[in-house]
Amino acid sequence: MSVPFQSLSISGLLTLDMHALNNEGAEGNQLQTRMVHIVDGEGEPTVVNAISGDMLKHMQAEHLHGIAVEKGLPLCAGCQKFNANRINADSDFIQTLGDKNAIGETVKKVLQHCAVDDLEGVLITQGGRSTPRKSTVEFGWMIGLPDKTRTESYFHVKFDPNRGQGSGGESGANLGQNIFYRPASSGEYAVVMNAELSRVGFNDVEREHQIPVEARKERVKALLESVLLTFIKPLGAHRNTQFPHILNFTGVVSVSASTVPAPTVSPLKKNFSEELLSIQEQLNRLYPEAITTYEYSSQAEFTKIMVDLIEQVG
Structure with missing residues (x-):
């Protein structure tokens, strides 16, 4: 150990x-x-x-x-960029995989290739695979x-020096003095x-x-x-x-x-x-x-x- x-x-x-x-x-x-x-x-x-x-x-x-x-630490191309697809976004690595039914060998290559995929887990779906790493x-x-947590909603308004146009504006853009409510817990x-x-x-x-x-x-x-x-x-x-x-x-x-x-x-x-x-x-x-x-x-x-x-x- x-x-x-x-x-x-x-x-x-x-x-x-x-x-x-x-x-x-x-x-x-x-x-x-x-x-x-x-x-x-x-x-x-x-x-x-x-x-x-x-x-x-x-x-x-x-x-x-x-x-x-x-x-x-070793990282696949996907994890280097913090891509949510992780090793699936590493096309060079995917091409190195052999028989898609050799799950154990695929997992071995994943463990050796990328620390984040090893620790965080991944499901390899590229190339018709469905190989999991938990x-x-x-x-x-x-x-x-319940007795010690509260959530409230707070009024906010976007400052508009002209104050002449309502929410959205004529063009539908994010213009004007928008009013909205935001929660805080x-x-x-x-x-x-x-x-x-x-x-x-x-x-x-x-x-x-x-x-x-x-x-x-x-x-x-x-x-x-x-x-x-x-x-x-x-x-x-x-x-x-x-x-x-x-x-x-x-x-x-x-x-x-x-x-x-x-x-x-x-x-x-x-x-x-x-x-x-x-x-x-x-x-x-x-x-x-x-x-x-x-x-x-x-x-x-x-x-x-x-x-x-x-x-x-x-």
């Missing part, structure tokens, strides 16, 4: 104020924010503001791209606590995510690691760094005028040194930290010293935990 742990999970409460990181679209001049139906920690159905796991994964992938470029990192929705958001570090460079078809140990370590460190940066700078919509206020981040990082998965408990549950520590205790009865947990009560403590773990990779 090239790293001291095989999986890592985060269960945390992130406090964000006045953000608009994830919106559904617009109706007329009203921008709609993302709202979801959930069952809260008391078993009651309710509707809350939320940021999708797709958005969180995109944030992490964007940070990973920057890290990979900076560290000189992501090593998983994000759940970031869900607002504030509150505590429950976060759960998992990283399968043992699968970095691992071919799920041939059941073996197919990149060198040192290369695996570099990719594991890059993955953990990208996860850290996701909660330092959450990317998303309307950041030019609604840059999120991050007030606090509290929770538990759990890591596993064996095939036992690092556990998570949703922070929608009030005593999630205590429950995670109890799960750790019981799992370690069956698998001695397999699970380690690290509690944190601030962004600074979370950052220290992640940096310590990154340094342990070597």
Whole structure:
């Protein structure tokens, strides 16, 4: 094993104020924010503001791209440009693939060719293929606590010194004094995510690691760094005028040194930290010293935990 742990999970409460990181679209001049139906920690159905796991994964992938470029990790032509098609946009690589039914060999070439496709996952469809590479990192929705999260809509108007023309103008262009409403959300958001570090460079078809140990370590460190940066700078919509206020981040990082998965408990549950520590205790009865947990009560403590773990990779 090239790293001291095989999986890592985060269960945390992130406090964000006045953000608009994830919106559904617009109706007329009203921008709609993302709202979801959930069952809260008391078993009651309710509707809350939320940021999708797709958005969180995109944030992490964007940070990973920057890290990979900076560290000189191997990247396909698509990932070099942060193209959403990833390795499918690398025509030179696609031409090197042989029999389209040799899935294991295709996955091997992908792992060796591109770190981002290895870590983030990809579905290769070019050339009549349907070859999957499952992501090593998983994000759940970031869900607002029902009693501590609110969304409001704010009036905005585009300044027009002439004030003589209504919204749209005669030509239909974006002219005149447009009136619109923009949402902003504030509150505590429950976060759960998992990283399968043992699968970095691992071919799920041939059941073996197919990149060198040192290369695996570099990719594991890059993955953990990208996860850290996701909660330092959450990317998303309307950041030019609604840059999120991050007030606090509290929770538990759990890591596993064996095939036992690092556990998570949703922070929608009030005593999630205590429950995670109890799960750790019981799992370690069956698998001695397999699970380690690290509690944190601030962004600074979370950052220290992640940096310590990154340094342990070597």
